[in-house]
Amino acid sequence: MSARIRVDAVIDTVRRLHEQSPLVQCITNYVSMDLAANLLNAAHASPAMVHDEREAAEMAGLASAVVVNIGTLSPHWVTGMHEAARVAAERGIPWVLDPVAVGATAYRRATANDLLTHRPTVIRANASEIVALATAQGAGRGADSTHDSTAVIDQAKALAATTGSVVVVSGVSDVVTDGTATVIVDGGDPRMPLISALGCGATALVAAAAAVADTPITGAVTAMAMLADAGERAGRSAHGPGTLRPALLDALWTQRPEDLSRVVLR
Numbered sequence: 518m519s520a521r522i523r524v525d526a527v528i529d530t531v532r533r534l535h536e537q538s539p540l541v542q543c544i545t546n547y548v549s550m551d552l553a554a555n556l557l558n559a560a561h562a563s564p565a566m567v568h569d570e571r572e573a574a575e576m577a578g579l580a581s582a583v584v585v586n587i588g589t590l591s592p593h594w595v596t597g598m599h600e601a602a603r604v605a606a607e608r609g610i611p612w613v614l615d616p617v618a619v620g621a622t623a624y625r626r627a628t629a630n631d632l633l634t635h636r637p638t639v640i641r642a643n644a645s646e647i648v649a650l651a652t653a654q655g656a657g658r659g660a661d662s663t664h665d666s667t668a669v670i671d672q673a674k675a676l677a678a679t680t681g682s683v684v685v686v687s688g689v690s691d692v693v694t695d696g697t698a699t700v701i702v703d704g705g706d707p708r709m710p711l712i713s714a715l716g717c718g719a720t721a722l723v724a725a726a727a728a729v730a731d732t733p734i735t736g737a738v739t740a741m742a743m744l745a746d747a748g749e750r751a752g753r754s755a756h757g758p759g760t761l762r763p764a765l766l767d768a769l770w771t772q773r774p775e776d777l778s779r780v781v782l783r
């Protein structure tokens with residue numbers, strides 16, 4: 518795919534997102550719930566933060582995409598995660614795994630590995646999390662953890678190859694790969710990582726875009742490009758992470774599909 522075609526596909530995916538307003542079920546952590554729901558609304562999608570084991574599967578039967586984020590884990594939530602991921606996989610709708618701090622504890626490692634059996638459509642994480650997950654999957658080269666997304670492209674590609682998922686590594690530049698094709702999305706604002714759970718919000722946007730895109734990789738690139746463009750525009754008026762957060766929501770809401778032609782894809 519040439520960069521030109523990719524940009525056209527991205528613009529088309531944003532247009533579909535605005536027209537179709539996909540319902541995105543989010544099983545996501547307490548920190549992220551408010552921001553993820555509002556980012557989805559600002560992107561013209563529709564959020565449903567439904568995680569309980571008694572209703573997670575039923576909700577996944579209604580949704581257009583599912584997010585499973587392990588940020589604030591507990592056993593009942595994990596049951597709901599498995600139920601929702603199973604139903605999403607059965608229905609052939611995209612589901613996106615966010616393995617928050619997967620390298621930190623044994624419980625997180627075990628939960629993330631168990632969830633991989635449902636074959637996530639996309640895995641969205643930061644560089645350290647991708648290295649931890651790739652190593653646990655036997656796809657990494659060791660424990661040489663780094664926080665630079667572009668330095669872990671090999672691990673991201675290997676993880677995509679072993680899981681069959683599209684892998685998104687967020688950072689200064691976002692890396693998106695299906696193991697064969699790799700796209701790098703530049704842009705954003707250096708204060709974005711200071712907004713807690715913005716990465717979790719990015720995961721929710723990836724799910725929304727994947728629900729309407731022709732392919733999961735196009736959906737993932739589109740969501741990261743939307744955030745890169747909105748973050749850059751929001752950054753012009755922001756004084757710090759506090760004012761960047763609402764400015765980012767406004768920038769997403771006012772974003773037109775053709776604005777995505779400004780985003781640099783490599």
Ligand SMILES: Nc1ncnc2c1ncn2[C@@H]1O[C@H](COP(=O)(O)OP(=O)(O)OP(=O)(O)O)[C@@H](O)[C@H]1O
Nearest residue numbers: 643687688689705706707709710713714715716717
């Ligand atoms: N230095 C930077 N410059 C520009 N954009 C950035 C920078 N760092 C992160 N971003 C953007 O911020 C968003 C969140 O990515 P980040 O890597 O911080 O996620 P994360 O570590 O999973 O966050 P969290 O766990 O708090 O949800 C992404 O859209 C990413 O492109």
Ligand SMILES: Cc1ncsc1CCO
Nearest residue numbers: 546548588589617713714
């Ligand atoms: C800070 C934090 N702790 C658990 S989840 C979360 C949100 C960022 O991933």
Ligand SMILES: [Mg+2]
Nearest residue numbers: 617643716717
């Ligand atoms: Mg994260």
